[in-house]
Amino acid sequence: MRLRADASLQPDVIVIGGGGSGLAAAIEAASVGRRVLLLEKAPRLGGTTAWSVGSISATLSPQQIACGIMDTPHDHFEDMPKFAAHLKGTDNDDLRRILTSEVPTTLRWLMALGVEFFGPMPEPPHRRPRMHNVVPNSRAYIAICARRARRLGVDIRVDVRATGFIVEGGRVRGVRASLKSGESVEYRASGAVVLASGDYSASPELKREFISPAAATIEPVNVYSTGDGHRMATDVGATVINGHLAHIGVRFIPPPRSSIAESLPAFRPLARLIRIAMQRLPMALLRPFLMKFLVTVLEPAPNLFAAGAVLIASNGELVADWNDDRIAALGAVDDHRGFILFNNAIANAFESWPNYISTAPGLAYAYLSDYRRNRADLFHSAPTLEAVAAQLGIPGNAIRASVDAVNAKREGAGDRAPKPLSAGPFYLLGPAKLLITFTDGGLAVDTSHRVLDAGGAPIPGLYAAGSTGQGGLLLEGHGHHLGWAFTSGRLAGRNAALESVSPPR
Numbered sequence: 001m002r003l004r005a006d007a008s009l010q011p012d013v014i015v016i017g018g019g020g021s022g023l024a025a026a027i028e029a030a031s032v033g034r035r036v037l038l039l040e041k042a043p044r045l046g047g048t049t050a051w052s053v054g055s056i057s058a059t060l061s062p063q064q065i066a067c068g069i070m071d072t073p074h075d076h077f078e079d080m081p082k083f084a085a086h087l088k089g090t091d092n093d094d095l096r097r098i099l100t101s102e103v104p105t106t107l108r109w110l111m112a113l114g115v116e117f118f119g120p121m122p123e124p125p126h127r128r129p130r131m132h133n134v135v136p137n138s139r140a141y142i143a144i145c146a147r148r149a150r151r152l153g154v155d156i157r158v159d160v161r162a163t164g165f166i167v168e169g170g171r172v173r174g175v176r177a178s179l180k181s182g183e184s185v186e187y188r189a190s191g192a193v194v195l196a197s198g199d200y201s202a203s204p205e206l207k208r209e210f211i212s213p214a215a216a217t218i219e220p221v222n223v224y225s226t227g228d229g230h231r232m233a234t235d236v237g238a239t240v241i242n243g244h245l246a247h248i249g250v251r252f253i254p255p256p257r258s259s260i261a262e263s264l265p266a267f268r269p270l271a272r273l274i275r276i277a278m279q280r281l282p283m284a285l286l287r288p289f290l291m292k293f294l295v296t297v298l299e300p301a302p303n304l305f306a307a308g309a310v311l312i313a314s315n316g317e318l319v320a321d322w323n324d325d326r327i328a329a330l331g332a333v334d335d336h337r338g339f340i341l342f343n344n345a346i347a348n349a350f351e352s353w354p355n356y357i358s359t360a361p362g363l364a365y366a367y368l369s370d371y372r373r374n375r376a377d378l379f380h381s382a383p384t385l386e387a388v389a390a391q392l393g394i395p396g397n398a399i400r401a402s403v404d405a406v407n408a409k410r411e412g413a414g415d416r417a418p419k420p421l422s423a424g425p426f427y428l429l430g431p432a433k434l435l436i437t438f439t440d441g442g443l444a445v446d447t448s449h450r451v452l453d454a455g456g457a458p459i460p461g462l463y464a465a466g467s468t469g470q471g472g473l474l475l476e477g478h479g480h481h482l483g484w485a486f487t488s489g490r491l492a493g494r495n496a497a498l499e500s501v502s503p504p505r
């Protein structure tokens with residue numbers, strides 16, 4: 001293998017990863033005059049940040065103030081653990097204090113760059129509405145931050161995968177990487193390196209090591225989340241905290257790519273127009289339009305199952321009845337894929353609030369007609385069970401046997417079970433897949449976002465942000481992961497810049 005030192009580049013700060021935390025780090029380091037090199041292994045920027053729904057929970061926002069909401073970072077600090085009571089993980093109070101104190105600045109920082117938000121939306125047990133949703137979708141974060149980074153002179157290189165660190169005299173001095181051509185290169189930094197390489201939901205090895213052998217078989221949402229940064233850092237002495245925590249769920253597959261959803265997020269006047277329309281027009285009018293921007297994997301609402309819908313496998317067998325553990329049941333199916341089956345009575349009930357098919361928190365509730373109109377790839381219906389199954393190549397006799405068994409059980413259960421699935425038309429929504437949306441194990445870091453070794457001492461020259469630098473912080477509830485990605489990215493980028501030894505440009 002050839003190893004070439006890329007001496008044409010003399011960055012002060014190297015950022016690994018071009019998602020939310022990496023772009024924030026690059027912008028902050030470049031804003032104080034440092035030369036920044038950002039390496040992204042995918043062919044384009046975005047990471048899991050571009051897959052997200054896009055909410056950020058924050059206090060003291062202009063949106064809260066405009067609504068007369070009196071809120072404080074301290075109340076936010078106190079409310080966050082209420083979301084995590086069910087988790088068997090350690091929390092990091094120091095990092096939670098940083099998040100809740102700094103995320104108000106982060107939200108305004110993003111708005112100053114040109115990101116538009118709708119909200120704040122309530123999300124109990126937050127004691128006040130704090131959820132701010134990006135408009136029109138999370139690709140706006142990437143488009144707007146990338147534009148800013150380029151304007152500040154950040155050297156952004158895609159298709160470059162960081163593979164290890166150059167360590168000399170106990171200090172991280174640079175990064176080894178491989179190019180698309182297979183060539184290996186070395187990049188040296190006069191200052192420091194910021195790891196912002198996301199999580200390890202796409203690494204079977206790390207999932208097996210930290211979570212479970214079963215988790216290792218579950219597909220990720222983002223195939224680039226291979227935990228490279230976790231591995232690179234542990235190779236030089238770092239440790240992972242809360243490695244066993246991950247978000248696993250049943251989600252509809254994403255929609256086919258749409259040019260409108262891809263290209264418009266960077267266009268601020270449009271985002272502003274949508275935000276104003278959302279404040280003034282009835283949601284019923286806007287929903288069909290907003291649905292076009294929901295480019296991510298949406299989660300079927302638990303209410304649909306509570307009403308009596310069931311999960312069916314591609315071969316027609318029953319995967320999960322209304323009250324079964326759907327995650328465990330779909331985990332036992334070979335391809336982890338299923339279809340949600342229900343009949344006319346349930347369909348009619350899922351056309352209006354509070355019965356929605358899925359939600360993008362705070363942005364849009366999608367009802368059955370929204371799926372019929374905007375997600376034809378997922379929506380299937382026919383007067384009979386056999387006819388709807390035939391549309392998907394599901395054997396009619398197998399699905400009939402599954403529904404007969406479900407109905408027999410329900411008839412014997414009296415009022416405790418939903419009504420039998422007898423009268424058509426019948427509906428199949430899907431495929432829905434068992435997916436790992438993200439993992440929560442992050443490198444141990446200090447309050448300056450320096451990566452710590454097993455003894456708790458900072459590894460000189462190495463910072464981490466976002467999922468990679470989560471440091472044992474529990475981020476349950478909506479809008480805390482992105483809040484952490486942009487906040488820790490900003491702060492790690494700034495601190496890394498201050499380690500630079502060359503004079504500012």
Ligand SMILES: Cc1cc2nc3c(=O)[nH]c(=O)nc-3n(C[C@H](O)[C@H](O)[C@H](O)COP(=O)(O)OP(=O)(O)OC[C@H]3O[C@@H](n4cnc5c(N)ncnc54)[C@H](O)[C@@H]3O)c2cc1C
Pocket residue numbers: 016017018019020021022039040041042045046047048049050051052053054055056160161162163196197198199221222224225226227228229296297437438465466467468478479480481482483485
């Ligand atoms: C469906 C979905 C919905 C979500 N919705 C929300 C939400 O509404 N609110 C919220 O707060 N959170 C949400 N999240 C979580 C949130 O998106 C993530 O926690 C956050 O985006 C992580 O940001 P990051 O910068 O750490 O990682 P990423 O955005 O994943 O960025 C990491 C980047 O590093 C790159 N990379 C990896 N390895 C290397 C390497 N070796 N060399 C170079 N580059 C590398 C990756 O390709 C990637 O581009 C959601 C997640 C999903 C999947």
